[in-house]
Amino acid sequence: MLLTIRSLTKTFPGTKALDGVRFDLRAGEVHALLGENGAGKSTLIKCLTGAYRPDAGEIRLDGQPIAPRSTSEAQELGIGTVYQEVNLLPNLTVAQNLCFGREPRRFGMVSSREMKRMAQDMLSGYGIDVDVSRDLGTYSVAIQQIVAIARAVALSGKVLILDEPTASLDAREVEMLFDVVRGLRDRGLGIVFVTHFLDQVFALSDRITVLRNGCHIVTEDTAALDRVRLIEHMLGRALEDEVEHRAVDHGVAGPVKPEMLAFDAMSRRGVVEPFDLRIAKGEVVGLAGLLGSGRTESAELLFGIRGTTTGTARDEVGPVRIDSPRAAIAAGFGFAPEDRKTDGIVADLSIRENIALALQARRGWARPVSRTEQARLAETYIKRLDIRTSDAEKAVGELSGGNQQKVVLARWLAMNPRFLILDEPTRGIDVGAHAEILRLIHELTAEGMSLLVISSELDELIAVSDRVIVVRDRAHVAELTGADVTTETVVRAIADHGREEVA
Amino acid sequence: MSFALPPVLRRVAPQVVTLVAVCVLVTLFFPGFLDLRLSDGRLVGPVIDIVKRSAPVALLAIGMTLVIATKGIDLSVGTTMAITGAVAAWCLDSGLGVGPAVALAIATGLVCGLWNGGLVAIIGIQPIVATLILMTAGRGIAQLITEGRILTFNDAGFAWFGSGAILGVPVPAVIWVVTGVALALLMRRTALGLLVEAIGVNRRASAIAGVNATVLLIAVYVASGLCAAFAGIITTADIRGADANNAGLWLELDAILAVVIGGNSLLGGRFSIAASILGALIIQTIDTGILLAGFPSEYNLVIKAALVVIILVLQSPQFMAEVFFWRRFGRKNLAPDTVKEDAR
Numbered sequence: 012m013l014l015t016i017r018s019l020t021k022t023f024p025g026t027k028a029l030d031g032v033r034f035d036l037r038a039g040e041v042h043a044l045l046g047e048n049g050a051g052k053s054t055l056i057k058c059l060t061g062a063y064r065p066d067a068g069e070i071r072l073d074g075q076p077i078a079p080r081s082t083s084e085a086q087e088l089g090i091g092t093v094y095q096e097v098n099l100l101p102n103l104t105v106a107q108n109l110c111f112g113r114e115p116r117r118f119g120m121v122s123s124r125e126m127k128r129m130a131q132d133m134l135s136g137y138g139i140d141v142d143v144s145r146d147l148g149t150y151s152v153a154i155q156q157i158v159a160i161a162r163a164v165a166l167s168g169k170v171l172i173l174d175e176p177t178a179s180l181d182a183r184e185v186e187m188l189f190d191v192v193r194g195l196r197d198r199g200l201g202i203v204f205v206t207h208f209l210d211q212v213f214a215l216s217d218r219i220t221v222l223r224n225g226c227h228i229v230t231e232d233t234a235a236l237d238r239v240r241l242i243e244h245m246l247g248r249a250l251e252d253e254v255e256h257r258a259v260d261h262g263v264a265g266p267v268k269p270e271m272l273a274f275d276a277m278s279r280r281g282v283v284e285p286f287d288l289r290i291a292k293g294e295v296v297g298l299a300g301l302l303g304s305g306r307t308e309s310a311e312l313l314f315g316i317r318g319t320t321t322g323t324a325r326d327e328v329g330p331v332r333i334d335s336p337r338a339a340i341a342a343g344f345g346f347a348p349e350d351r352k353t354d355g356i357v358a359d360l361s362i363r364e365n366i367a368l369a370l371q372a373r374r375g376w377a378r379p380v381s382r383t384e385q386a387r388l389a390e391t392y393i394k395r396l397d398i399r400t401s402d403a404e405k406a407v408g409e410l411s412g413g414n415q416q417k418v419v420l421a422r423w424l425a426m427n428p429r430f431l432i433l434d435e436p437t438r439g440i441d442v443g444a445h446a447e448i449l450r451l452i453h454e455l456t457a458e459g460m461s462l463l464v465i466s467s468e469l470d471e472l473i474a475v476s477d478r479v480i481v482v483r484d485r486a487h488v489a490e491l492t493g494a495d496v497t498t499e500t501v502v503r504a505i506a507d508h509g510r511e512e513v514a
Numbered sequence: 515m516s517f518a519l520p521p522v523l524r525r526v527a528p529q530v531v532t533l534v535a536v537c538v539l540v541t542l543f544f545p546g547f548l549d550l551r552l553s554d555g556r557l558v559g560p561v562i563d564i565v566k567r568s569a570p571v572a573l574l575a576i577g578m579t580l581v582i583a584t585k586g587i588d589l590s591v592g593t594t595m596a597i598t599g600a601v602a603a604w605c606l607d608s609g610l611g612v613g614p615a616v617a618l619a620i621a622t623g624l625v626c627g628l629w630n631g632g633l634v635a636i637i638g639i640q641p642i643v644a645t646l647i648l649m650t651a652g653r654g655i656a657q658l659i660t661e662g663r664i665l666t667f668n669d670a671g672f673a674w675f676g677s678g679a680i681l682g683v684p685v686p687a688v689i690w691v692v693t694g695v696a697l698a699l700l701m702r703r704t705a706l707g708l709l710v711e712a713i714g715v716n717r718r719a720s721a722i723a724g725v726n727a728t729v730l731l732i733a734v735y736v737a738s739g740l741c742a743a744f745a746g747i748i749t750t751a752d753i754r755g756a757d758a759n760n761a762g763l764w765l766e767l768d769a770i771l772a773v774v775i776g777g778n779s780l781l782g783g784r785f786s787i788a789a790s791i792l793g794a795l796i797i798q799t800i801d802t803g804i805l806l807a808g809f810p811s812e813y814n815l816v817i818k819a820a821l822v823v824i825i826l827v828l829q830s831p832q833f834m835a836e837v838f839f840w841r842r843f844g845r846k847n848l849a850p851d852t853v854k855e856d857a858r
């Protein structure tokens with residue numbers, strides 16, 4: 012056994028994040044670590060990598076007890092990690108990030124040519140086209156994630172831990188990454204893989220361990236488990252209808268919904284080509300495309316985060332000003348961003364304050380949302396979105412990743428906007444909450460809210476959208492409606508080169 | 515700490531304890547420290563002296579707290595004191611009278627704040643660099659106003675801001691108390707405090723949530739400039755003259771120190787004005803205490819530095835976490851059962 016963990020316990024004020032957990036990792040296996048949001052997966056990993064000190068328990072690597080006190084100590088022992096959120100330095104170059112701490116030296120000086128070569132070697136197996144002398148921050152989250160993985164792979168000799176590494180990768184990149192992981196497994200590394208994508212679990216892992224509420228529930232061979240039983244282990248109950256597949260009946264043309272918003276020739280030079288967008292009351296429009304194709308950028312134009320070069324917006328009454336988030340919010344828009352850490356949560360503030368923040372900003376500083384009102388909001392959404400926390404006063408930064416995502420969602424639901432943009436709303440969210448959020452989307456549209464949903468998960472996108480717009484190379488290239496909204500047509504439109512209209 | 519304190523008191527408890535400890539320490543060396551007398555209808559005594567003398571740093575710390583809460587820093591406050599003092603002295607010198615002198619000094623402080631805020635919030639210069647510009651260039655401006663000399667004046671009305679008393683309490687003390695209470699109430703009774711903390715923790719996320727980060731950022735620098743103007747008026751009134759070279763010199767550093775002793779993070783976010791003011795009082799108590807205790811003056815800075823280091827170490831969360839860890843570790847080895855009880 013490469014790594015054994017016994018009766019590991021970690022308590023935070025108000026939460027027992029890990030309660031006597033055991034875990035075994037063999038050399039040459041991919042071991043999936045699964046559980047709901049807040050089950051304790053990231054905490055277990057942070058104990059392994061020295062980010063947290065466990066209260067009790069034992070960790071053995073190759074039979075030797077270890078107690079890493081820092082990430083670098085863990086790395087020296089052979090445990091490398093890629094966290095849920097990229098934690099490299101965005102204003103260093105890719106090469107500096109890759110070689111950080113072990114820069115090649117020549118006559119005592121860092122040799123930048125040597126470093127570039129080393130970095131290129133490290134990235135060579137990943138099939139990405141990256142200029143290693145550019146700043147890491149100029150690349151998409153996906154590329155940054157791959158760089159982080161490449162770094163950890165190079166540093167760690169024995170154990171590689173991947174905490175939701177694929178959350179921001181598209182299907183192609185996931186496949187690429189899996190090939191790399193399989194290669195490493197065959198070289199004898201033990202790989203711990205945390206994810207909420209169950210398909211990926213079955214595609215990649217050899218064994219599965221499930222945690223629930225900080226307790227070890229089961230460890231089994233992947234081959235011996237099926238999806239339904241796995242979900243039961245995770246949730247502690249059966250899931251009624253996992254994803255309401257084909258919830259929107261694309262075949263039948265329902266009653267024509269009245270048009271609510273019209274955007275014309277929205278564009279920003281070098282970022283997004285001009286596009287038109289019409290949205291009806293209660294309609295869900297999906298935005299599909301590869302990462303970096305301009306999906307998020309389109310959303311940012313609509314919400315005034317980026318200035319537009321051209322473009323106008325109007326509603327039933329007249330022109331709408333959307334030149335800043337404040338203006339967009341005043342016009343009844345909402346935007347739950349993709350990158351929750353930098354664009355979404357205010358980590359040090361409490362759940363209550365985070366949920367009330369947008370509402371407070373709209374009201375203006377002179378009219379505070381009362382404590383009771385804030386507490387009521389927080390309580391409502393903690394219950395409605397099943398945010399796992401000891402109480403509403405907990406700092407959002409101390410929540411598990413998926414629960415942070417729910418808080419950002421709650422902030423916008425509390426505003427009751429007429430047009431809500433959801434950029435990857437289910438990223439990092441567990442199966443149970445996933446179904447809950449899709450249900451919520453249906454509820455909201457039934458109440459007349461219009462949505463623009465961006466998602467890399469095509470099944471999910473197709474399940475919720477009345478209409479799907481395909482974005483490719485910074486341009487909106489196709490619009491699929493009615494019976495055309497199927498996985499195949501969308502995939503074809505995304506991949507299609509040269510043709511302007513599909514179907 | 516098992517007894518329940520209201521959150522506000524719990525926040526400032528370490529500073530209160532520190533202040534009391536420093537006072538006790540000074541009393542050990544100088545037994546007359548806590549003496550209070552009424553003379554000519556004024557309270558006098560070392561404690562009153564400290565409360566009065568801490569006015570400039572306390573005022574600067576009030577503004578600095580807000581700036582630091584937004585993840586910024588304002589190095590220009592000492593210089594702003596000098597400029598506003600020079601403006602006031604120039605007004606008096608030209609016979610404009612007390613009212614216009616105060617008004618113009620305050621307006622100057624606001625303009626300084628606006629300048630800093632504009633550089634930081636609109637142009638996007640890093641706060642430390644942006645305020646450094648005024649910190650250095652501003653002394654020159656102050657010298658231009660005083661024409662390079664110490665501009666003195668003789669105006670009893672204006673001098674009252676430095677040496678007067680209201681109900682026996684020195685005016686400078688009244689000014690910082692009123693300013694502190696007013697700003698703290700403004701922050702906590704409205705949503706300003708929350709919004710300032712939000713932009714300090716994550717400006718981008720706050721802006722996306724609709725917080726008017728640009729205006730708020732400018733506002734905190736303006737508040738800092740206003741506080742510096744008050745401090746400038748007090749200092750100028752106290753010495754009845756404006757010294758462009760030395761007024762407020764290095765006080766920005768004491769103000770930052772006060773904010774840090776107040777337990778406010780330089781990384782922005784949660785802030786407490788009360789704690790910063792306590793920090794300023796602690797610094798002044800140390801300064802005055804060292805003098806009273808009769809140490810040779812060359813020891814002053816060293817003793818002060820040593821005390822500050824001790825205070826900061828005791829307050830650091832890492833240090834406390836370490837202490838708790840070892841304490842629990844030790845207890846666990848002795849009696850594991852009691853530990854379990856405690857954990858509940």
Ligand SMILES: Nc1ncnc2c1ncn2[C@@H]1O[C@H](COP(=O)(O)OP(=O)(O)OP(=O)(O)O)[C@@H](O)[C@H]1O
Nearest residue numbers: 023028048049050051052053054409410411412413
């Ligand atoms: N630094 C912290 N302070 C306080 N509580 C924490 C801290 N870190 C984690 N927790 C709590 O511990 C529990 C487990 O969190 P953890 O991040 O391990 O969950 P997770 O299984 O990784 O969930 P997710 O799938 O959402 O990422 C949660 O209830 C969380 O609120």
Ligand SMILES: [Mg+2]
Nearest residue numbers: 053095411412
């Ligand atoms: Mg996690």
